[in-house]
Amino acid sequence: MKYLRLELRYPPALIHPIHRLVDESDAVERDVLLHGSLFDETADTFLFYVEGDVDVYADALRSVDRIREFEITRIDETGFYVFLTQRRDAVDEAMFGSLRRTGVVVVPPIDFRPDGVARLTVLGEQGPLREALAGLPDRIESEILRVGEYDWRQHLFDPGLTERQFDALAAAVDCGYYESPRTASVEEVAERIDAAPSTASEHLRKAESAMMTAFMELRDVA
Amino acid sequence: MKYLRLELRYPPALIHPIHRLVDESDAVERDVLLHGSLFDETADTFLFYVEGDVDVYADALRSVDRIREFEITRIDETGFYVFLTQRRDAVDEAMFGSLRRTGVVVVPPIDFRPDGVARLTVLGEQGPLREALAGLPDRIESEILRVGEYDWRQHLFDPGLTERQFDALAAAVDCGYYESPRTASVEEVAERIDAAPSTASEHLRKAESAMMTAFMELRDVA
DNA sequence: GCTCGGGCGTGAAGTACCTCCGCCTCGAAC
DNA sequence: GTTCGAGGCGGAGGTACTTCACGCCCGAGC
Known part of the structure; x- marks a missing residue:
């Protein structure tokens, strides 16, 4: 079983509005997807860890149509958690369609960085991983940062x-x-x-x- | 944001057939759900880490109707990974219905132990957590092992x-x-x-x- | 072959540490 | 407001633990 550390580059048109904040605003420095789970057939629930200005972030969330509800918990001066439920859209479906298949698993955290870049880790055998990579939407560039044998015990x-x-x-x-x-x-x-x-x-x-x-x-x- | 370390005790009738293996067979010593994700509207994909006899485990998987397909990767003498896709059933839905709500997230790994016991961590605010706990199926007993402030940087x-x-x-x-x-x-x-x-x-x-x-x-x- | 380093193993001696008790504060729960 | 439990604090007393010096074994390196 291998792991891939991936960097995905979304073209400007596909960057998620919140992700765009990280890029364009100085108010948000870090945006990390910690956990995600199915909410129902059309939406997902996510937990984010964010460093930056709470109010700016909250305003951004309110302005995004796809986001149904959210809840913010401060940790300290700079960091806070955000729970949110988001309707799935075409880009998500395209991503999921490729990454959600037998033999491939996406492992949090997913790190959203400036310039529409997202970093994440994917697990699986070489074959399925290759297929999953190939199946990504064409407009999303991907770069493999690191490859290796996966042993979850090593993370402990x-x-x-x-x-x-x-x-x-x-x-x-x-x-x-x-x-x-x-x-x-x-x-x-x-x-x-x-x-x-x-x-x-x-x-x-x-x-x-x-x-x-x-x-x-x-x-x-x- | 709090975290709960939970122990769930499934009554014999509700124990998943594979989970039952851990209990009844000496061939499987450990069964840990590392990652799970949505496959489609009726099924989910999981990655398990298992210690025990590969053949016994594979036979068990084949004999369970709900499991569509699976793939096994050996690590060493005792351990292996299992990818599988499983149709959701009534128990899952009942669990999900309670645990899948805004403000609550289940964090892997989930540890399946003998006697129908599963250990997992849940995140959220006190209110939603309490509701989620209360909403669990009656026949599943739950015990809180530990409570604390959640900080993903320390969660490891x-x-x-x-x-x-x-x-x-x-x-x-x-x-x-x-x-x-x-x-x-x-x-x-x-x-x-x-x-x-x-x-x-x-x-x-x-x-x-x-x-x-x-x-x-x-x-x-x- | 020799050496060197690291880990494991043991007995004896002395003191540094553990336990227990009582009391206080704080926050959660009712 | 009241109760309850958990955590924190400190003093005194005795013993269980730490330390030390020494030796063995094993693997790496010259």
Whole structure:
């Protein structure tokens, strides 16, 4: 199973009005589609993460006919979420027709950038992926940014524990060493992984070290 | 915007035949819905990650009427991906009817576990979430595993720490409490977050508890 | 073959940490 | 307004944990 990181370039006529905001207005800096789901046969529900001016964005939403209803939730000074329900149109159908087929899946987030560019990831086998790409509307240019083997486990949080460290951690969690208050001692963990208490303790501390530093790094990046 | 980590318990009659495999057969250990999308008005496409016996799983898929077509990709000895297209049925519609409304979004992965249990995450404001929960079919029990503010930037791995717990953890990592061996004591952490050593210690242990259990849960799901 | 580094393993000694208790604050729910 | 629960805070006491020094094994590299 491969993944494709794609860049789609919409011609000016096909750019979604909201997407156009990102391009033309300085008020909206980032527009990311986080999740989408079927609402009914003619419309879809989306969750966007946006950075920029809430009022400008809301005005834009109100001015677009296809958008039935929306709801905005602020996060902090710059960021907010937008829920919206949108009627499907011809462009969507053309896109869906190609990307919605057995063997191909679009993975959020979809990143809408200036100049009518959207970046997204698609999963599937080479054949179906090629077909899906070929089936895109002619006027939409596509460029492949990256290709690779897809392993969804790689997207998860990995602190890089050794096998024994993981064993110790698993045993510790399992037997209640990490309850609060603890319901198991290092000694019990040691028994479970068949090692001396001091050994188990070292594994646990190394595991903790790796976990916590990896976690803080993750938060810095995010 | 909140997120709910939910556990749904399907009564035996409503358990999906494939989900039943996880319960009854030793041949399939894990069944995780990674992505789903609309195929057409009556069916959906899904990507599953499965650990277990490919042949048993394939046979099961063939024996289920609702499943139109499928495609399997091996990863390694135990794991494989499954693409499939499935006709929607009454249970799906009932679920969708409640979960597919403005203001609520279901976020993959959905983890199918033994005993007809499925775990998933739902996003939205309190009101819509409550309504969605209330609107679930009566025969499906639901339990809320965790609640929190949703931030997609953190969504990848969220142990659900409180603010002070996070403060303590950040200070601890920063000043070397989680080095191996430790280069800072609880007391130093306490000073940094301006609290008594015992308070700092409690925060750290609670944080550790949350981190480790969340991590093991992630690995179970993953 | 030798060396070097990293991971794993262990016992002993000392203290740093965990637990428990009581109290306070805050927000949600009714 | 009131109740309830969860989170936060801190003091005192005892023990469970960390640390250290040392040794083994394995794989990589010259």
